Amino acid sequence: MNLASAAEGPASQPDRGAAARGDCGRSTIRRVNRSLRLITAVARAARAASSEDDLLAQVCAIVVDVGGFRFAWTGRAENDLGRRVRPVAHAGFDAGYLDQVTVTWDEQPTGRGPVGTTIRTGRPAVVRDADLDSNFSPWRGPAAERGYRSVAAFPLAPGGRIEGAIALYAGTADAFGHEECALLAELASDISYALAALRGRASREETEAALRRSETSLARAQRIAGLGSWEWDLRSGAMLWSDQTFELFGLDITDVEPSPEVLVNCAHREDRPELAELFERLREFEANSARTTFRIFSADGSSVRHLQMVAEVEFDDEGPNRVVGVLQDISERMNFERRLEDLATHDTLTGLPNRHLLNDRLEQGLARAGRGQRMLALAFVDLDRFKNVNDTLGHDAGDQLLREVARRLVACLRNGDTVARQGGDEFVVLLTDLAKAGDAGRVAQKMLDALSVPVMIGPQEIVPSASIGLALFPRDGERAQTLMMNADQAMYSAKQAGRNQYRYYDPDMNRAAAVWLEVNASLHRALERDEFVLHYQPKVDLKSGRITGAEALLRWNSRVLGMVSPDKFIPLLEETGRIVEVGEWVIETACRQGRQWTDCGLPPLDIAVNLSVRQFQQPDLAQRVRRILDETGFPPERLELEITESMVAVNVEHAIVLMGKLCEMGLKLAIDDFGTGYSSLHALKRFPVSTLKIDRSFVKDLPAGTDDAAIARAVIQLGHGMGLAVVAEGVETEAQRDFLRAAGCDSMQGYLFARPMPAAALEERLRAAKKSSRPARVCSALDASALPQPPTSPVVGELGEAA
Numbered sequence: 001m002n003l004a005s006a007a008e009g010p011a012s013q014p015d016r017g018a019a020a021r022g023d024c025g026r027s028t029i030r031r032v033n034r035s036l037r038l039i040t041a042v043a044r045a046a047r048a049a050s051s052e053d054d055l056l057a058q059v060c061a062i063v064v065d066v067g068g069f070r071f072a073w074t075g076r077a078e079n080d081l082g083r084r085v086r087p088v089a090h091a092g093f094d095a096g097y098l099d100q101v102t103v104t105w106d107e108q109p110t111g112r113g114p115v116g117t118t119i120r121t122g123r124p125a126v127v128r129d130a131d132l133d134s135n136f137s138p139w140r141g142p143a144a145e146r147g148y149r150s151v152a153a154f155p156l157a158p159g160g161r162i163e164g165a166i167a168l169y170a171g172t173a174d175a176f177g178h179e180e181c182a183l184l185a186e187l188a189s190d191i192s193y194a195l196a197a198l199r200g201r202a203s204r205e206e207t208e209a210a211l212r213r214s215e216t217s218l219a220r221a222q223r224i225a226g227l228g229s230w231e232w233d234l235r236s237g238a239m240l241w242s243d244q245t246f247e248l249f250g251l252d253i254t255d256v257e258p259s260p261e262v263l264v265n266c267a268h269r270e271d272r273p274e275l276a277e278l279f280e281r282l283r284e285f286e287a288n289s290a291r292t293t294f295r296i297f298s299a300d301g302s303s304v305r306h307l308q309m310v311a312e313v314e315f316d317d318e319g320p321n322r323v324v325g326v327l328q329d330i331s332e333r334m335n336f337e338r339r340l341e342d343l344a345t346h347d348t349l350t351g352l353p354n355r356h357l358l359n360d361r362l363e364q365g366l367a368r369a370g371r372g373q374r375m376l377a378l379a380f381v382d383l384d385r386f387k388n389v390n391d392t393l394g395h396d397a398g399d400q401l402l403r404e405v406a407r408r409l410v411a412c413l414r415n416g417d418t419v420a421r422q423g424g425d426e427f428v429v430l431l432t433d434l435a436k437a438g439d440a441g442r443v444a445q446k447m448l449d450a451l452s453v454p455v456m457i458g459p460q461e462i463v464p465s466a467s468i469g470l471a472l473f474p475r476d477g478e479r480a481q482t483l484m485m486n487a488d489q490a491m492y493s494a495k496q497a498g499r500n501q502y503r504y505y506d507p508d509m510n511r512a513a514a515v516w517l518e519v520n521a522s523l524h525r526a527l528e529r530d531e532f533v534l535h536y537q538p539k540v541d542l543k544s545g546r547i548t549g550a551e552a553l554l555r556w557n558s559r560v561l562g563m564v565s566p567d568k569f570i571p572l573l574e575e576t577g578r579i580v581e582v583g584e585w586v587i588e589t590a591c592r593q594g595r596q597w598t599d600c601g602l603p604p605l606d607i608a609v610n611l612s613v614r615q616f617q618q619p620d621l622a623q624r625v626r627r628i629l630d631e632t633g634f635p636p637e638r639l640e641l642e643i644t645e646s647m648v649a650v651n652v653e654h655a656i657v658l659m660g661k662l663c664e665m666g667l668k669l670a671i672d673d674f675g676t677g678y679s680s681l682h683a684l685k686r687f688p689v690s691t692l693k694i695d696r697s698f699v700k701d702l703p704a705g706t707d708d709a710a711i712a713r714a715v716i717q718l719g720h721g722m723g724l725a726v727v728a729e730g731v732e733t734e735a736q737r738d739f740l741r742a743a744g745c746d747s748m749q750g751y752l753f754a755r756p757m758p759a760a761a762l763e764e765r766l767r768a769a770k771k772s773s774r775p776a777r778v779c780s781a782l783d784a785s786a787l788p789q790p791p792t793s794p795v796v797g798e799l800g801e802a803a
Contacts, residue, residue, distance in 0.1 A: 029310040029326050032227060035183035038067050042187060046194035053089060055198060059191055060091035063168055070148060071169040073098060074156065077105050077119045085115055088164070093146055100142050110138050114153035115165045122162055124185050127151040129173040143169075150175045154188035158195040166191065228327040232260065234283065234313075234320055239263075248307065248327055249296060268295035268304065278311075282323050288313045293330070305331045347421040349399055350406035358420035358428055362480045365432045369473055372433075376473040377440035378483045379429040380491040381409065381447065384465045384499040386425035387574070389457070391613045392646040397457045398425075405464060408450040412443065428487075437472055437504070444468045444502035452500075460649070467494035468502035476505045522558050523569050527582060531558055534589055535756035538765075539608070539727060539749045542741045547766070549606030549640070551749060552590040553756045554582070574612065583615045584624060587641075591634035593759050598635075602766045608640040608670065616647045622661040629665070636666035640691065644672050648687070656686055663688040670727070674715060685722065692719040694745070696730025703739040713743050720744065 041062045049055035056074045063072035073090035077083070083106040087098045104111040105119040112135045117125040127133045128150055130143050136151070143151075148169040156164045166188055170176070176184075228245030232238075241258040249266045256262055260279040267275050271294035281287045290311045295304050311325035345357040353361070362378070369376040383405065390398040402425065409419045409427060418430040429447070431440055451464045469490025477483045490505040497503065526532055536550040556564045573579040587609050594607045615621060629636050641662065648655035659669055670691035671684070694715050698708045712728070719726040728740050731750030740748060 029328075031177060031180045032183065033229075033312075033324065033326055034067055035180050035187065036229065038062060039183065039187050039190060041066050042190055042194075046190070046197070049194070049198060052195055052198050055191070055194055056089040057091070059166065060089045063166075064092040067168070069168045070171045071097070071146070072167065074164060074166045075103065075115060076164040077162065082106075083111065085119065085164070092169070095146055097142055097146055101139050103139075113139060114151045115167050118153040118155045118165050119162055122155050122157070124152065124154045124181055124188075126153075126176050126181065128176070131173070147171045149173045152176045152181060152184060154185055156188060156195065157192045158199060230258065230263075230325045230327070232282075232323040232325070234322055245327055248329060250298065266296055268297070271295055282311060282313060285313070285320055305329055306334050350403055350421050352406050352410075352427070353418060353420040355420065355422055355428075358418065358422075358430065359480060361418050362430055362483075365430055366473060366478070366480060369432065370478075374432075375434040375437065375439075375475075377431040377434055377437075377443075378471045378473075378487045379431065379440065379444055379447075379502075380422075380469040380484075380487040381427040381429060381466050382468075382491050382495065383425040384467055384495070388613070388646060389462065391617070392649045393457060393460060397460075400457055401455065401462065401464065404455050405451060405466075408453075409447055412447045412450050428484075434472075437475070440470050440472065441502065441504070444470060448500065448502065465500035467491050467499050469494055469505065470502060471505040519561065519564065519568055520572055522560050523556070523572055523578075526556055526558065526569075527578075527585060529559065531556055532582065532585065533557055533758070534586065534593065535758055536593075536607075536762045537749050537756040538754050538762065539606075539747050540753045541747055542737070542745055547605070547769075548747060549608060550762060551608040551610075551642075551756075552586060552593075554586055555756075574614070577614065579612045580614050580618060583612050584628070587625065587639075588628045588632065591628055591632040591639060594638060595632050595634045597763060597766070600763075602763065602770065604635075604638060605766070606638050606640055606668070607634075608642055610642045610672065611647070613647055616643060616655075616658070621658060622665070625662065625667070626665060637668070640668040640670055642670045642672040642693065645674065652686075656688075659688050673729075689724065691725045691727055694726065694728045696750075699728055699730045699736055699740075699750075700732070702736045709739065712740065712745075716740075716743050716745050 042059055045058040045062060046055060049058060060072045060074060063069050069092065071090070071092035071094060073094075074088045075085040076088050078086055083104050085103040085105055090098060102110050103113065103115050105116040107120075110116070111120065114125040114127050114136075117123075117135075127136050130136050130140060130149055130151065136143070148171070150170045150173050151167060152170075153165050153167040155162045156166060168176075168184070228248045229242045230245055231240045237259075239258040239260065241253075243253065245258075246253045249263075251266070260276075260283075264272050264276045264279065275292065275294050278290050278292055282290060291309070293306060293308045295306055297303070298305055306329070307327050308330045309325055309327050311323050313320050314322050314324055345354060346352065347354045365376050368374070383401075386398065386401070389401055402421075406419070406421065406427070409429065413419060413429065413431075416432055420428045420430075422428050429443075431443055434440060447468065448466065451466050454461050454463045456462075469487045469492070471477060471483045471487035471490060473483060476486045486505040490503045493506070494501050494503040533555050534552045535555050536552055538547045539549040539551065540546070541548050554566060554570070556566075556569050558564050570579075573582055590607050590609050594605060598604060611621075618624065625639075625641075628634075629639070643659075648659075662669060668691065669687070669689040670693055671687070671689050672693045673695040674692045692715060694712055698711045698715075701708045702712060703709055716726045725746045726744075727747045727749065728736075728745050729749060731737055731740065731748045731752045733752060736750075737748060737752055
C-alpha cells in the first residue's frame with residue numbers, strides 16, 4: 001500500500017522495512033496495538049452490519065471510541081461537475097465541521113487536502129501538521145477551532161474501484177507513524193471488502209470469507225510491523241499466540257500449547273529469571289504494564305536474536321481480566337546501534353580504537369597504575385616518509401599500508417595493551433602493568449622489527465619503518481595530556497636522530513620543541529623577507545676536470561636563527577605546502593643567476609634544479625617554467641630539472657606527457673637518486689631524460705663494497721646503453737673518483753671537488769679559470785690541501801640536497 005504525505009505534495013513510497021525497524025517504544029507499541037484492535041473491531045462490525053451506511057457509521061464510531069481519535073468521517077466521491085466529496089458518516093467532535101467546509105477531489109485547492117488526494121491518487125495521504133501544511137490551508141481555520149492538528153486519509157475501493165475515503169483526525173501534530181499508517185491502510189482495505197460483500201448481498205459463506213480475510217490481514221499487518229502478539233487470560237490462565245509469535249520463536253503452532261512458562265523457556269538461559277519474574281508480577285497484579293528485552297536463539301540455532309516485549313493489563317468491571325502483549329525482533333536495530341557505537345570509538349580504516357576510546361582507556365589505565373603503583377608506558381608511532389607513499393603510489397596504496405601496519409602492531413602486543421590510530425600515519429600504543437622502564441623499549445624494538453618486513457603494495461615492494469617516542473608513568477607525567485605531549489616529543493626526537501628507531505622522553509626535548517616552533521614561525525615569512533639564498537655545487541667532467549655545470553641548492557639565512565640547515569626547514573616547507581612557491585623561486589633565481597653569468601662574459605654553464613613532488617604534480621608546471629625562461633632570458637637548453645623515480649611512479653603516462661612538454665621547450669631532464677625508487681626499465685626507456693644520477697648511497701662504500709660496485713657499474717652501463725650521461729653524487733674520496741672514472745662515469749659532484757658555495761664564490765672560480773685561459777677546475781688530484789673534509793652528517797632535502 002502506497003503512503004503519500006499531503007504536506008509533501010507528490011505521493012511517496014513508504015519503507016515498510018524501515019517501519020519494522022522503528023523504535024519499539026511505548027508510544028509506538030500503543031499506536032500499533034491500537035490499530036490492531038481497530039482492525040479486529042471493524043471485522044466484527046462488518047459481520048453484524050445490515051447496510052453500507054450502518055457499517056460506515058459503526059466504523060467511524062470504532063475509530064473514535066477504540067482508536068481514541070478526535071474525529072472521523074467517510075465520504076463518497078461524486079462524479080458531478082464540481083467533483084465534490086459528500087459526507088456519508090461521521091463520529092467524534094464535529095461541531096458542524098462538515099457543514100462548514102467544502103471538500104473536492106479535483107486539482108483545485110479544495111481537492112489538494114488529504115481526502116481529495118487519496119481519492120485522486122488511490123494512495124494514503126497524511127497531513128502531519130495542519131498549522132504548517134500549505135495544502136491544508138482551505139480548512140485550517142475550522143480545523144484549528146476544533147483542535148484538529150494532523151489528518152490521515154485512506155481510499156475506499158469496494159470491488160477495486162475508488163469510490164470514497166475515510167479520514168481520521170488527531171489532536172496532536174505528527175500523530176501518524178509509518179507503522180500505524182501501514183496498519184490503517186489495511187483497515188481501509190478491510191472496510192472496502194466489507195462494503196463489497198454488503199453491496200453484493202453476499203451469502204453467509206462470502207461474509208465468513210471476508211472475516212477470514214480480515215483475520216489474515218491482521219496476521220499480515222503484524223508481519224508488516226515485525227510484531228508478534230499474545231493474550232493471557234488472567235482468570236483461566238489460557239494464553240493465545242499469534243502466528244507471528246510462533247514464527248519469532250521458531251515453533252510450530254501444532255507442537256506446543258502457549259503459556260507464560262513456554263515463552264520463558266524460549267528465552268536465553270541467562271534471561272529467563274527476569275522474564276519469569278515479570279510474568280509473576282503481572283499475575284499477582286503488582287504491575288499494570290511491563291517492558292523488557294531478552295534474547296532467543298534463531299530457529300536454526302546459529303545466532304542469537306533480541307526481542308523486545310511490551311505488555312499491558314486490561315480491566316473489566318470485575319478488575320484485571322487479561323494481559324495483552326506485543327513482541328518485536330529488534331536485532332537489526334541493536335546491531336545498528338552497536339555499529340554506531342563502533343563508528344564513534346573505532347577507526348573506520350584500520351578497525352583500531354580511535355583517539356576517543358584511547359583517551360578513555362588511558363584514563364582507566366592511569367587510575368589502575370596509580371592504585372597499584374605500577375608503571376605504564378605510552379608510545380607514539382609515526383611512519384617514516386609515509387607521505388612519499390601517498391604521493392607516489394596513491395592514497396589507496398597508503399590505506400593498504402596503514403591497514404598492514406595496524407595488523408603488525410596489534411600482533412606485537414599483549415591482550416591487555418591497546419594500539420589506536422591517532423590520525424593520518426600516527427598510531428598510539430598503551431602498555432600497561434610494566435615491571436620496569438626497559439620493558440617499553442623492548443616492545444618498541446619488537447614493533448620496529450615487525451614493521452621492517454617488506455610488504456607488497458600492488459606491484460611495488462615497500463619496507464615500512466617508523467619513529468617511536470616513549471613516555472612513562474609516573475616518571476614523565478601523571479596526567480594523560482602530559483604523557484601524550486611527551487611521547488609526541490620523544491617521537492620527533494627519534495625522527496630527527498635518523499628515523500627507524502625509538503627514543504625515551506627526555507626533559508631536554510621541550511627545549512628542542514621550542515626551537516622547532518621558532519623555526520616554523522620564522523620560515524613562514526622567510527620568502528617575503530628575502531632570507532632564502534642559493535648555493536651552487538659544481539659538476540665536474542671526470543676526464544678533463546672541467547666544471548660543466550652546477551646544481552642549485554636552497555639555503556636559509558634567517559635574521560633570527562642565522563643559517564638554518566636544509567634538513568630542518570625543507571621538511572617544514574613540504575608539510576605546509578609552501579614548497580611549491582619556494583621551489584618556483586629557486587628555478588627563477590637560478591635562471592637569473594645563470595643569465596647574469598653569461599652576460600658577464602663567463603662560459604655557458606648548465607644549471608640543475610631539483611623539483612619537489614608537489615611541484616611535479618602541478619598541472620601547469622610547464623607553463624610556469626616557460627614563463628620563468630621568458631622573463632629571465634636564460635637559454636632553456638642550459639636548464640636541467642632533476643626528478644626522482646618515485647615522482648613518476650604514480651602515473652607514468654601523465655609523467656611522460658609532462659616530461660615531453662618540458663623537453664619540447666629545450667630543457668634537459670635528469671633522474672636523481674637513481675636506483676633508490678620504484679624503478680621500471682620499461683618506463684625508463686620511455687622517459688625523455690638525458691642524465692642518470694647515481695645516488696650517494698651506492699657511492700659511499702666504493703670501491704670496497706662489492707654490491708655497490710656492481711650496482712654503480714650496472715647503472716653506468718645502462719645509462720650509456722640508452723645514450724644517457726651518468727653523474728655520480730657524493731664523491732668524497734680519491735678512491736671513489738678513480739673507481740668511477742675507470743668504470744666510465746661521465747661526471748661527478750661531491751666534497752672531493754667542492755662544497756656547495758655562494759654564487760659569488762663560484763663566479764670567482766669561473767673568472768679565474770677564464771683569465772688563465774684554462775678550463776675551470778675545482779681542484780686537482782695532486783692538490784690534497786684543497787680537499788675539504790666531508791661533514792659528519794650530510795644534509796639532505798629535495799631543494800637543498802648536498803652531495
